[in-house]
Amino acid sequence: MKEDYDIEAAGLSIAARREDATPLPLVHDISFAVPHGRISALIGESGSGKSLTASVLLGLTDTEQFDVSFSRLRILDRELTSVDDAGFAHLRGTSIGYVTQDPGRSLDPTMTVGDQIAELFVLHQGMGWNAARHEAIRALDQVRIASAAARASDYPHSFSGGMKQRIVIAGAIALRPRILIADEPTSALDVTVQAEILALIDELRRMMKMSVLLITHDLGIVYQLADQVLVMNKGEIVERGDAEQICRSPMQDYTRRLIAAVPDIGDAPGRRGAHG
Ligand SMILES: Nc1ncnc2c1ncn2[C@@H]1O[C@H](COP(=O)(O)OP(=O)(O)OP(=O)(O)O)[C@@H](O)[C@H]1O
Ligand SMILES: [Mg+2]
Structure with a gap:
């Protein structure tokens, strides 16, 4: 059966504009596809262009x-003609969830966590605040915030880093996006918390049948979770x-070096069982 892709990009290039009018090429003519319902990992050294690619x-x-130029960019059922296509704004609000490194900066310190998530339903689905607050509690519950209904009226500062990232993820998945870009x-969290957050992302992917594009430096994570x-x-x-x-058998020296930096891939206990 033909693979079902949620994102198809071809010939994507990104260059920084410079004052002397000669653009500085940063991403050169890349093509890739993100298969539906799976985790695709985008890896590479710092400065290789991962975040720029995600920003597009x-x-x-x-x-x-x-x-930014491309010969083709399809996201879900939308063929985009340019990077400032109005379609993007709509997709970003509803069909693509986004989680970044720094949960502290993704949250508004002046608003309760429940209201920050509720606001998404008000803005994007025209819901009233009462219904929206209910939905927000559901989303917090889904990311395993204990006593979600009570904690919804707390401000971000009263949560740990890992909890804050759960709240950011709750916001990212609240509108049931079909794609999650993380x-x-x-990378800003304690090692023990990292594994929990990744397990959560994987669980949400499976439950919500989302595609995940996971940008990471951590090849251990890739080995455990990623499909592509x-x-x-x-x-x-x-x-x-x-x-x-x-x-297990990288073709490129560059990839080999990235893998060599992770000591325990060779004797890791193995990958998560089913790919489903
Ligand atoms: N405004 C800019 N002008 C010029 N170069 C830029 C600009 N913004 C980013 N770059 C360069 O683009 C390259 C790719 O940046 P990008 O943020 O995509 O890297 P990355 O792979 O996400 O790295 P990291 O792993 O550190 O997050 C880097 O070399 C960066 O210095
Ligand atoms: Mg980056």
Whole structure:
């Protein structure tokens, strides 16, 4: 059966605009597809262009600063013609959830966590505040915030880093997006909490049948969770394929070096069982 992709990008290039009018190329002519319902990992050293690539998919690229071109960009059932296509804003609000590294900065310190999530339902679904607050509690419950109904009226500062990231994830999945883009969602967290957050993302993916694009430096995570791996180096995708195959027998020296930096892939207990 033909693979079902939620994102298809072809010939995507990103360059920074410079004052002397010669653009500085940062991402060069990359093509990739994100299969439905799976975890695709985008890996690569710092500065390789991972976050820039994600910003295009999210419609968050600052077009005054960057010049973006592509021969094709399809996200769900929408073929985008340019990066400032109005369609992006709609997709970002409803069909694509986004989680970043720093949960502290994603949350508004002046608003209760429940209201921050409720606001999404008010803004995007025209819900009244009462119904929206109910939905917000449901979302907090879904990410395993204990006593969600009570905790919804607390402010972000009263939660730990891991809890804050759960709340950010609750906001990202609240409107039941079909795609979740997570840009190093655990790198600011304690190691023990990292595993819990990743397990949560994987569980939500399965429950909600979401596609996940996971940007990470951590090859251990890739080995455990990802289905597809895309390896970026200096703005290009230099290797791609099945996670297990890439972790066990990488083709490129660059990928080999990335893997060598993770001590325990070779004797890891194994990958999560089913791919479903
Ligand atoms: N406004 C800008 N002008 C010029 N270069 C930029 C600009 N913004 C980003 N870059 C460069 O683009 C490259 C890719 O950046 P990007 O943020 O996508 O990297 P990354 O792979 O996400 O790295 P990290 O793992 O550190 O998050 C980097 O070399 C960065 O220095
Ligand atoms: Mg980045």
